[in-house]
Amino acid sequence: MSLILGIETSCDETAAAVVEDGRRVLSNVVSSQVAVHSPYGGVVPELASRHHIENICPVIEAALAEAGVGFGECEAVAVTQGPGLVGSLVVGVQAAKGIALAHGLPLVPVHHVAGHVEAAFLAHGDLPLPALALVVSGGHTSLYEIPEEGVHRLLGRTRDDAAGEAYDKVAKLLGLGYPGGPVIDRLADGADDRAVSFTMARIKDGRADFSFSGIKTAVLLHVRREGIEPVEDPDDVPRPVRDLVASFQKTVVATLVRGLTRAAETHHPASLILTGGVAANTRLRRDTARAADELGLPLFVPPLDLTTDNAAMIAAAGFVGLRRGHRADLDLNAEPNLRLEAS
Numbered sequence: 001m002s003l004i005l006g007i008e009t010s011c012d013e014t015a016a017a018v019v020e021d022g023r024r025v026l027s028n029v030v031s032s033q034v035a036v037h038s039p040y041g042g043v044v045p046e047l048a049s050r051h052h053i054e055n056i057c058p059v060i061e062a063a064l065a066e067a068g069v070g071f072g073e074c075e076a077v078a079v080t081q082g083p084g085l086v087g088s089l090v091v092g093v094q095a096a097k098g099i100a101l102a103h104g105l106p107l108v109p110v111h112h113v114a115g116h117v118e119a120a121f122l123a124h125g126d127l128p129l130p131a132l133a134l135v136v137s138g139g140h141t142s143l144y145e146i147p148e149e150g151v152h153r154l155l156g157r158t159r160d161d162a163a164g165e166a167y168d169k170v171a172k173l174l175g176l177g178y179p180g181g182p183v184i185d186r187l188a189d190g191a192d193d194r195a196v197s198f199t200m201a202r203i204k205d206g207r208a209d210f211s212f213s214g215i216k217t218a219v220l221l222h223v224r225r226e227g228i229e230p231v232e233d234p235d236d237v238p239r240p241v242r243d244l245v246a247s248f249q250k251t252v253v254a255t256l257v258r259g260l261t262r263a264a265e266t267h268h269p270a271s272l273i274l275t276g277g278v279a280a281n282t283r284l285r286r287d288t289a290r291a292a293d294e295l296g297l298p299l300f301v302p303p304l305d306l307t308t309d310n311a312a313m314i315a316a317a318g319f320v321g322l323r324r325g326h327r328a329d330l331d332l333n334a335e336p337n338l339r340l341e342a343s
C-alpha cells in the first residue's frame with residue numbers, strides 16, 4: 001500500500017489530500033478563497049499568496065488527520081510545481097520541500113494539468129487507452145492524447161483566454177460576480193440561446209487549437225450596442241442578460257465539443273475524458289456525452305470535487321509520476337509557465 005500526500009496551491013484554492021495507490025481518496029481538503037476574491041471579480045495574486053501562507057499548514061494537518069495517518073506513513077509528497085500564479089505555487093512548493101526534508105520523503109513535482117487528467121483515473125480506475133482528454137478550466141483549455149496513464153501528448157490548446165476565463169470575464173462585465181461559470185450555467189437554464197448569434201472561432205492553420213478572446217469581445221460589443229447595464233440584483237437578472245449568457249454559453253460549449261469531436265475523428269482514441277472546473281457545466285457535460293455517444297466512445301468525467309482544483313488529483317498524479325521515476329531535489333522551484341510535455 002502506498003500513501004501519497006498531495007499539495008496544490010496553483011491558484012486560489014489551498015488544498016492537501018492523501019491518496020492510496022493512486023486510486024483511493026483517504027482525504028481531500030480544499031480551503032477556497034472565493035469569498036476573498038469575489039469582490040474584485042477575479043483572483044488577486046497578492047491576496048491569494050497571503051491566504052495560502054495562512055492556510056497551508058492547517059490544510060495539510062487536516063488532510064493527514066482525516067486520513068488518520070502521519071507524515072512518516074506517506075511514501076512521498078507530491079506538489080503542483082506549475083503552471084499557475086508564482087506567488088501561490090511557491091507556498092505549496094516550499095511546504096512540500098520542508099516536509100520532504102523533515103521526514104525524509106521523496107518529493108514528486110506534478111504538472112497541474114496532469115493532475116486534472118489524472119482525476120479521471122482516480123475516479124474511474126483504469127480507462128480504455130489511448131484516451132483523449134479535454135481539460136477546461138479557468139487557466140487552461142487543452143486537448144491531450146493519453147497513450148498511457150501519466151503520459152500526455154498535447155494536441156491543441158487555447159491561443160488566448162481559457163474557456164473558464166471567458167466565463168469569468170463575461171460574468172464580471174455583466175456584474176454577475178466571481179466565479180462566473182456557475183452563475184452563467186444557472187442563468188442560461190431556460191433562457192433563449194438563439195437570442196444573440198456569436199460565431200465559433202476558426203483556427204486557420206488546421207491545428208486543434210481553441211480561441212475564446214473573440215467571443216468575449218463580441219459580448220462586450222453587444223453590451224455596448226444594446227446599452228445593457230451591469231446587473232444589480234443577482235436574484236433578479238433581466239431577460240436580455242439571461243438570453244445573452246445562454247447564447248454565449250451555447251457557442252463556447254459548441255466550440256469545445258467541436259474541438260473534441262474533430263480530435264477524436266483524427267486520433268481514434270478508445271475513450272474520452274472531460275475534466276477541469278468548467279467540466280462542472282451542465283450544458284458541456286450534456287453535449288459532450290451526446291458527442292461521445294455519436295462517436296461510440298465511453299466518456300469519463302470526474303465528480304465535481306475531483307474536477308475542480310483539488311490535491312487528491314495531485315497526489316494521484318504523484319503516485320504515477322513516482323512509478324515513472326519523477327523525483328525532484330530540494331532545489332525544486334515553482335514554474336509559473338511549466339509545460340506538459342510527453343514524458
Ligand code: KG4
Nearest residue numbers: 137138139164179181182277278281308309
Ligand atoms: O479547475 P478550476 O477549479 O481552476 C483552474 O484550474 O482554473 O476551474 C475554475 C473555473 C472558473 O473559471 C469557473 O468559472 C469555471 O471553472 N466553472 C464553470 C462552472 N463551474 C466552475 N464554468 C462553467 N460552468 C460551470 N458550472
Ligand code: ZN
Nearest residue numbers: 116137308309
Ligand atoms: Zn485547475
